[in-house]
Structures are given as C-alpha cells and as structure tokens.
Amino acid sequence: MRFAPGPSGPLHIGHTRAAILNDEYCKRYGGKFILRLEDTNPEKIDPEAYEMIPQDLNWLGVDIDEMTVQSDRxxxxxxxxxxxxxxxxxxxxxxxxxxxxxxxxxxxxxxxxxxxxxxxxxxxxxxxxxxxxxxxxxxxxxxxxxxxxxxxxxxxxxxxxxxxxxxxxxxxxxxxLYNLSVAIDDHLMGCTHILRGKDHLNNTIRQEYIYRYLGWDIPVFMHYGLVSIPESILKTSLIRQEIQKGNYTGWSDVRLGTLQALAARGFDPRALREYWTEVGIKSVDISFSWENLISKNRSLIDGGARRFFFVPSPMLITFKHESVLNAAIPYHPQRPELGMRAHRVLPEDGSVRLYVPEKDIMGSGDGSLIRLKDLCNVRLVDICRGVGEFAGNDISSVKEERGKIVQWVGTRSPPMEIYTPEGETLIGLAEEGIEKEVTPGEIVQLERIGYCRVFFNNGLKANMTHE
RNA sequence: GCUCCCAUAGUGUAGACCGGCCAAUCAUUCCGGCCUUUCGAGCCGGUGACACGGGUUCGAAUCCCGUUGGGAGCACCA
The missing domain is CATH 3.90.800.10 (Glutamyl-tRNA Synthetase; Domain 3)
Incomplete structure (x- = not known):
C-alpha cells in the first residue's frame, strides 16, 4: 500500500486519515507501507517538505517501509x-x-x-x-x-x-501528470491495495484504462468518504504567507491544524489512530470531530498529566498568621503513587500573602469563608483591599458554609503564559516550583484550565492541549 | 448541464452483503444525580436517529424503484 502526498508543505490532520488507515492495513495484514512524494508539479513544491513529511509520519507512528520520490523516476x-x-x-x-x-x-x-x-x-x-x-x-x-x-x-x-x-x-x-505517474508507480511498486479518498473515484476509472492498455493487474481500490474539517487552518500556501508576515510563529503554531502544531500542543498520536480506525473506510462524507478526538486524547494523557495550580488574573490577599503553613498536594488525585508536592507558606511580619484568582474572590461577599485548597481556611473581611483572616484548617466548616475552594500561589510564583488553539494568551501565575519540577515538553493539567504542554522560552510558557 | 459516490441521534459508528434475534449498538456531546479539598477525573441515569414516498415480502434500517438532500469530478493540480 502507499501514502502519496505532494511535498507542498508539512502534513496536517487532513492527511492523517490516509496515512493512518494505510499504515493500519499494512500492520494488520503484513503489508508494505510505501511513502511516495509526488513532486511532478514544480510550482507546488516546498523543498523542506521532503524532510518534514517523513518526520510527521514518524510522529504519527506510521512505519515507512520504503520511500520514493517521483522526480527520481x-x-x-x-x-x-x-x-x-x-x-x-x-x-x-x-x-x-x-x-x-x-x-x-x-x-x-x-x-x-x-x-x-x-x-x-x-x-x-x-x-x-x-x-x-x-x-x-x-x-x-x-x-x-x-x-x-x-x-x-x-x-x-x-x-x-x-x-x-x-x-x-x-x-x-x-x-x-497525476493519473499517469500514479498508475505507473502503483503498478511498478507492487501496490495491491489502494486506499484513498472518494475524490479520486474518477481518477480510478482513468487509471484503470492505463492498467488495461498495458495488461497490468488492476489493484483493489478503496475509497473512503470526504472529510470536512471544521475550525481548522490547513491550507499550506496560506499558512506559509502568514508565517512570513509573522502572524504565526511557524508551522507548529498552536492555532494551526498541522501535525507539528498538534505535537506542540501535546497531542498523543495514538488518539488520531484510534479516531481514524474507528471512523473506518466507508464512503459516507463525514465531518471531522475535534470533540471525539479530544476525548480519546484526554483518556490517553490524563493518567500521566500531573496537576498543578495556575492562577489567572492573580489578586493578592493577606491575612494575619504567625506560624508557617504547610500544604501537601497530590500530583494526581486518582494516582497517589505519583506522590505529592509540598509547599511552605511563610508569614512576613505576621502576615501571609498569597495570590488567588480574581474571579473566584470578586464573586464572594465580605464575610464569606473560602478554602485555599489543601492549605487553610480564610474568612474574607475586605475583598476590595484583599484582606482576610485566618479561619483554621478544618475543611468541614467550609463545607457547612458552602464556601468556595480556590487555588492559590505564593508570592514567589513564576509568571506563565498559556497559548490556546483559539489564539488567546492566558496570563497568570503558576505554582511555585513548577519550573523546576516539570521537564520541558511535559504535559500537565493546570486545574480548571486544561491540559497543557509546558516549555521554556524567555520564561515559563505552555501550549494548551485542550480542556 | 453531464457523470459518479453517499444517506442510522449534535458528531462518529455497529447492524445492511446472508430481511425476522433491532420497541436499533457503542463512543462522544448535552442534561440530571452520586462521589470528590474547585479536575472538562470516576460511577449511575436521561434526552436523542433508520431522509421521504412507493414497491417486493407473512415480515424491511436491511432488497428494488423514485424523490429530496449532501459531496465529488468534467484541469497542461495532486
């Protein structure tokens, strides 16, 4: 079998159905996977694509048994x-x-x-x-x-x-042109099964003429339905322009539908494989479902994603307390074996200073009780000035009063920027120590924000995987 | 205009080839409830579909015809 893209740019989700399904057939039935780069239109070639496409396939988990380039032939x-x-x-x-x-x-x-x-x-x-x-x-x-x-x-x-x-x-x-070179290559390379999109239905009929003229055996043709991919930026020529103009950071900009972008966001390629094998090869036209893909990805990455606090729009609160406050928070509520992270909150001049999400506090009234998650209780005295008073460490009192439980970070917490696929940037403070504990590229869950792939570039940054 | 492909819930999918076991599967979304030191985590429940009209048959999601709807092609692109 073969996967035969034109080297006009890197691969995007639109390519993944053909790549994965062909690969999946090869793996299940012992076939050979041929990557063939179809570069017979000199006007639509990106020289870098000759490198990027095999890399993209490699990330996808596709095993290339053989690679050819049409311009060699x-x-x-x-x-x-x-x-x-x-x-x-x-x-x-x-x-x-x-x-x-x-x-x-x-x-x-x-x-x-x-x-x-x-x-x-x-x-x-x-x-x-x-x-x-x-x-x-x-x-x-x-x-x-x-x-x-x-x-x-x-x-x-x-x-x-x-x-x-x-x-x-x-x-x-x-x-x-396409139909001639494809028929010749498919036959000479020994492709017995051709799996491609329904848009090639007429091309199949054309190519069959060539097979018959030359007395070649006609392979098994399979055509899956058309996929429409909503809310995605896929057109390589357009992306290239915008990258040159500086509107995207590159092919891996999280707003794009390229595989490089999915990788940068921390997608697990197995999610794509599960998704496409479930969709199968039937010839109904479908619309790609981010929702279903994300759901598969979530269940793949959740177990390994350590939880951390992130406080968007931080607001400072202070309350009087003389001694040290200790917090031990599990990295993963369902997986205690991943351990805990410990925080010591030290008072200065008899006062504790912490940041909490503005939104969580502004919605409460003066006098209400809140729980700083895994740390202690605080009764809000003067919300506008961020003043509270220590209210013990008994979680049950908060539950009785139905107080809010909020995330918090210390005064030495690192600022962090999170880039979302929608093109937004979330700015806030991440949990102290995260910059030391997390390895670059690690996927974590910032609680109440979503799964993110953390990296360092002039400070602590993260690409949002999804919620 | 001509030709081809397709039609099950919001999305995707099983069932169709070999009609009855289908008052139609599973996943996801959505809505409830439970659990939980706020996880888009887990558990339980619910809403929701065979495009329409004929025909064949004792019996049709399944076979046949038509209609409607969606998609593709009619490139010196792939």
Whole structure:
C-alpha cells in the first residue's frame, strides 16, 4: 500500500486519515507501507517538505517501509509513455487546449488524435528535445470519447514545463501528470491495495484504462468518504504567507491544524489512530470531530498529566498568621503513587500573602469563608483591599458554609503564559516550583484550565492541549 | 448541464452483503444525580436517529424503484 502526498508543505490532520488507515492495513495484514512524494508539479513544491513529511509520519507512528520520490523516476514515466504511444492509446496533442476541451465534451476527436503512432512518436521526441515550447503540445491518454461520464474522456498524461524543479533543476521539461505517474508507480511498486479518498473515484476509472492498455493487474481500490474539517487552518500556501508576515510563529503554531502544531500542543498520536480506525473506510462524507478526538486524547494523557495550580488574573490577599503553613498536594488525585508536592507558606511580619484568582474572590461577599485548597481556611473581611483572616484548617466548616475552594500561589510564583488553539494568551501565575519540577515538553493539567504542554522560552510558557 | 459516490441521534459508528434475534449498538456531546479539598477525573441515569414516498415480502434500517438532500469530478493540480 502507499501514502502519496505532494511535498507542498508539512502534513496536517487532513492527511492523517490516509496515512493512518494505510499504515493500519499494512500492520494488520503484513503489508508494505510505501511513502511516495509526488513532486511532478514544480510550482507546488516546498523543498523542506521532503524532510518534514517523513518526520510527521514518524510522529504519527506510521512505519515507512520504503520511500520514493517521483522526480527520481522521469525515465520510467518516459519509457511507459513510449509504450502507450506505440500501442496507439496515447497521442501528442497540439490543438489549442480550449478547443480540445470543447471537442471532448462534445464527444468528438481532435485532428491529432488519429494520426498514428509513428507521427506521435516523432512529436513526443519534439516535446522532449524542446522543439515544442511550453503549452504548445501535451501527451494525451485516450479513453472513450463517447464515455457517458465526461470526466473520464481523454485526459492529459504529460505536459511541458520550463521552470526549474527544486530537485532536478532543468534536466527534465516534460512532466507527468497525476493519473499517469500514479498508475505507473502503483503498478511498478507492487501496490495491491489502494486506499484513498472518494475524490479520486474518477481518477480510478482513468487509471484503470492505463492498467488495461498495458495488461497490468488492476489493484483493489478503496475509497473512503470526504472529510470536512471544521475550525481548522490547513491550507499550506496560506499558512506559509502568514508565517512570513509573522502572524504565526511557524508551522507548529498552536492555532494551526498541522501535525507539528498538534505535537506542540501535546497531542498523543495514538488518539488520531484510534479516531481514524474507528471512523473506518466507508464512503459516507463525514465531518471531522475535534470533540471525539479530544476525548480519546484526554483518556490517553490524563493518567500521566500531573496537576498543578495556575492562577489567572492573580489578586493578592493577606491575612494575619504567625506560624508557617504547610500544604501537601497530590500530583494526581486518582494516582497517589505519583506522590505529592509540598509547599511552605511563610508569614512576613505576621502576615501571609498569597495570590488567588480574581474571579473566584470578586464573586464572594465580605464575610464569606473560602478554602485555599489543601492549605487553610480564610474568612474574607475586605475583598476590595484583599484582606482576610485566618479561619483554621478544618475543611468541614467550609463545607457547612458552602464556601468556595480556590487555588492559590505564593508570592514567589513564576509568571506563565498559556497559548490556546483559539489564539488567546492566558496570563497568570503558576505554582511555585513548577519550573523546576516539570521537564520541558511535559504535559500537565493546570486545574480548571486544561491540559497543557509546558516549555521554556524567555520564561515559563505552555501550549494548551485542550480542556 | 453531464457523470459518479453517499444517506442510522449534535458528531462518529455497529447492524445492511446472508430481511425476522433491532420497541436499533457503542463512543462522544448535552442534561440530571452520586462521589470528590474547585479536575472538562470516576460511577449511575436521561434526552436523542433508520431522509421521504412507493414497491417486493407473512415480515424491511436491511432488497428494488423514485424523490429530496449532501459531496465529488468534467484541469497542461495532486
């Protein structure tokens, strides 16, 4: 089987269904996974993609058994083309494309079509040697002009393009088009099963003509339905522009739908695999569900995500207390084996100073009791000035009064910025010590915020995975 | 316009090939309840679908036809 993207940029979620499902079939039935980079359109190539695509697949957990690049295979395409011309099923067309198209729709042959193999062989030579200039001639594969489906009638197999190719320079000027190169490669590389999107249904019919002309066995074609991916930025050409303008930080900007972005957010690639294998290969058109993917991802990462406090819009509160306050908080409420983190809160001049989320406090009235989670109780005296008084350490009194339980951080807590996929930046204070305890790239759960992948870049930062 | 593909709850999916075991599965979302030192965590419960119309049949989500709806293609893109 094969996965055959054009190297126009890095992979995004739109690519993952084909990549994962092909890989999954190979793994289940002992098949071979071929990555084929289809770079026969020199205008739509990003040289970096030759590196990025295998990396993306690697992150996805796809095992590449073999990798080929179409621009290494011009001679093969040329050789098969000659065969097709000799067989009288391909012709070099010099008719104006506009007219060629009209004739085709009308089901009529252009003059060139029936000239005979010898003439076309000569013309083919003139395509290769530069006698014909770009746009003047192209190689057409014959099908049936009276085919009831107009989309299937004669299609272009080779065209002339003079601009340089990032890999082959100006060594070749005649480029194969999708249907010709794909049919040749799929057969020569021994693909017995082709799994691709339903948008290729007509291409399959075209390619089958080539198989029949050359007496090749026709592989098993499977076409899954179209996927519409909501709320995602996927178009590589557009992303590239915006990166250049500085509107995105790069291909891994968390707002994007690239695999690099999903990786930066801390997605587990197994979530994508589970998602797509559950969706399967049926040919109904579907809309991609972030909700379902996120749910799968959450259950994969939750067990390993240590909990930490994060206080957005911090507000300082003070209360009188002479002695040290100690807190021991489990890293994961369901997994005590992950241990606890300990905090010592030291009073200064007989007063304790802590930050709490502004929103949690402003909603309470003067005189209400709150619980600083895992630390102690405080009765709010003057909310506007952030003044409270120590109210013991008995959680039951807070429950009786139905007081709020709030997160808190100490005065030496590091500031932290969290970048969300929606493009927002949450600014606040993270729990003291987190910068030492967390390894870069670790996925944690900031309680009441969501899962985040922490990193350091001029301070403590995090990409939001999801809630 | 022509051709092709498709149609089960908000989303995805099982059941369809081989009609009865389907008063339709599972997951997710949503809504309740329980639990919990605030976790979008766990447990329990609930709402919610066979697009429509004919036909075949004792019996249709399942087979046939039509309608409607959605999608794709008719490129010198892949």
């Amino acid at each position: 011009f001679e093969i395409y040329y050789r098969v083309t000659v065969e097709l011309i000799k067989a009288g099923v391909a012709y070099v067309c010099t008719t104006d494309p506009e007219i060629w198209r009209e004739m085709k729709l009308a089901g009529k042959p252009v003059e060139d079509r029936d000239l005979g193999p010898q003439e076309h062989l000569e013309r083919w030579g003139r395509m290769l040697d530069g006698t014909y200039s770009e746009g003047e001639a192209s190689l057409v594969i014959k099908t049936d002009l009276d085919h009831r489906n107009p989309a299937v009638r004669d299609f272009i197999g080779m065209r002339i393009r003079d601009g340089p190719h990032p890999r082959t320079g100006d060594r070749y000027r005649v480029y194969p």
